Amino acid sequence: MSQHLPEKLPIVHTDAVRDALRARREIALVDVREEDPYAQAHPLFAVQLSTSRLELDAPWRLPRRDVPVVVYDNGEGLAEPSAHKLIALGWSDVSLLDGGLAGWAEAGGELFRDVNVPSKAFGELLEHERDTPSLPAEDVKALLDSGANVVVLDARRFDEYRTMSIPGGTSVPGAELVLRARDLAPDPATRIIVNCAGRTRSLIGAQSLVNAGLPNPVAALRNGTIGWLLAGFELEHGQQRRFGPVSAASLAAARESAQQLAERTGAQRIDEACLARWAADASRTLYRWDVRTPEEYAAGHRPGFGSAPGGQLVQETDVFAAVRGARIVLTDGGSASDAVRAPITAHWLAQLGWEVAWLDAPHPSEGLETGTWQPARGASPEVQTIGVAELAGLLAEDAATVIDFAPSAQHVQGHVPGAWWALRSQLSAALKGLPEAPKRIVATCGTSLLARLAAVDIQALTDIPVSVLEGGNAAWAAAGQPLQPGGERLLSPRIDRYRRPYEGTDAPREAMQGYLDWEFGLVAQLGRDGTHGFRVLQPA
Known part of the structure; x- marks a missing residue:
């Protein structure tokens, strides 16, 4: 009996992928390796979607089944079976990148290191073009030690803040900054310092406040907690300081500035009818994200919207929107703080080259869903x-x-x-x-x-x-059964996750400095790559 062989897959050259990226046509360039080898070298807009998890992650990351998907690896033999798996799962326009990662480089395509590179590269371009104000750790430490009129706002996720934070800092994740900063620093003379672990979220956070017209002097903590540690200073651990409620005056001012910024960048304000038309448009990929905190999302959210807190959405856009050229619709719910976080996040995504809109409509009176976000998954196989x-x-x-x-x-x-x-x-x-x-x-x-x-x-x-x-x-x-710690019984190398030099509390100084040096070089890489389409908003 003859064995059935899969059909031969089409091959797409690097130039065709780059043309699609420059033209903003929908395309997903998918690296099916594990995260660590992906992080060592990949094209700017390649998204990591491990063959280990294709069935689990492809349904929500590649929601339109006829979107062009180009798959590659670096000679490991993963690309072709992964492409056939996608076809078997229902994706109809799947091809292989000519020559894989090596073919991309040989054709003159730029290779980037690390993860979430589009957002990090944009952060460096932002500082380069806008001269985003920043202060070194030594200056911030001196201000804090002297009791100066200063507040430190940590723009990372709360769990990252809890792991390690600048002494006295308060957790205000990125999309919350414009909404909350006026209440956290009501005196216009109060200096606001925005920090993250490295550079991106502190630069974007500080520039958010500058763009929004806060009267306070604003600066990013240069190089974040990495810079703080490299300067020889101690961090706090396990802190719980978080933002409080928003005053009516602060809400009004934040709403006006956020919506004006969204309009200036070309982010669209849409209503329920437009959302319905976009959702019914089978020719376009549509991502729908609720940018509020995870707690607000779990308390009640619109059906069809996933949870992507705004600061992380800007930081990890390649995860939340794997199809370059897709549409993105944002909502910030029906609470007293709506119509700030969605437009301020949209104004950044528009600068990152996305067709993005924010939904200018309150939550419906009924039909909300509750609970944490559950991504769309494929059917689970029957097993014993x-x-x-x-x-x-x-x-x-x-x-x-x-x-x-x-x-x-x-x-x-x-x-x-x-x-x-x-x-x-x-x-x-x-x-x-x-x-x-x-x-x-x-x-x-x-x-x-x-x-x-x-x-x-x-x-x-x-x-x-x-x-x-x-x-x-x-x-x-x-069930009360014991869990055994340790990594002595490994059948595979631990390449499923790339260890970020800025996470945890035990990163070597050389790795931290190397990470900063890499970030400094991203603007030059963007110039050589030529596919990014970023547009930094200039002063009004």
Whole structure:
């Protein structure tokens, strides 16, 4: 019997991809490697969508099934099977990048390092063109030590702020700054310092306040917490200071400035009827994001809108909008603070080259959904499952081998005792790395979603019985079973996540300085690349 071979995939040259990017035609340039190799080198607008998680992440990151998708790797053999998988899942316009990553470079395409590069590069271009005010750590420390009239506003996510923060700083994530700053610094003479971990969010945050016309002197903390540490200063840990309610006067002033800025950048103000037309337009990709805090989103949000707090949306646009050239619609809900965060976020996305609109309409009186955001997922395969008690019994009898497919950082933090860790994208090699043939394999992950997909792959590679732990590691822990820390039983290299030099509290000084040096060079890289389409708003 002859074996059915997949159809040959079309090949797209680097020049065609670059032409589409410059023309703002919809295209998704998809790197199917794990995050660490992706972060070492990739095109500016390439999005990382690991072959390990295609079924889970493609539905919400590539929502239009006939959008042009160009897939590549760097010779690992992942691109072609990933492209065929996308086709099998329902995407109809899938091709391979000619020569992969090496072909891009050989054709003269610029290669970028790190993650969220479009946003970081834009931040550097912003400072270059607008001379965004900043102060070095030494000057900020002197102001704080002298008791000067100064406030420090931390523009990162609250969990990042809680990990480490500038002494005395208050958590005000990026999209909240224009809304909250007037109440946090009501005296026009109060100096406002905006910080993040490195540079991007502090530069964009400080420039947000400058653009919005705050009377206060404003500056970014130059190089963020990295610069603070490199200057030899101590950070606080575990702080809980957050912004408070918004006064009516501050709300009115913030709303007027935010909407004027959105209009100046070409961001569109749309109503319910326009949103409905855009949602029904099958020829365009549409992303819909609620830019409020996660807590506000969970309390009640419009159906069809995901959660993307505005500061993070600007920082991680390549994650939240994987299709370059797509439309983006933002809402900030029906609370007393609406019509500020959506337009201020839209004014940044417009400068980043997106067709973006903000919904000028309050929440409907009924029909809101509650709870945390649940991304659209593909259908979960039917697999054999076992419960926590049954797995505990098998382990006690040494009758099962557990393979954990959770993110490696979660595995190291705590896993089912004795579990091995593996990458789904390297499953064949991982199975060969087991010291002996298992009697039975039990796949798990954080929730069992990825483990279900991995179990199907395992069963295709071996005759060993395979089950999935129902509910994954979360169910194991919730049942009171112990979690074992450590990373001694690794079947795959830990390349699923790129370690950012600015996260955590133990980054080497050389890595932190190297990261800053890299950021300084991004403006020159943008010039060489020539596809970005960024437009920095100039003073009125």
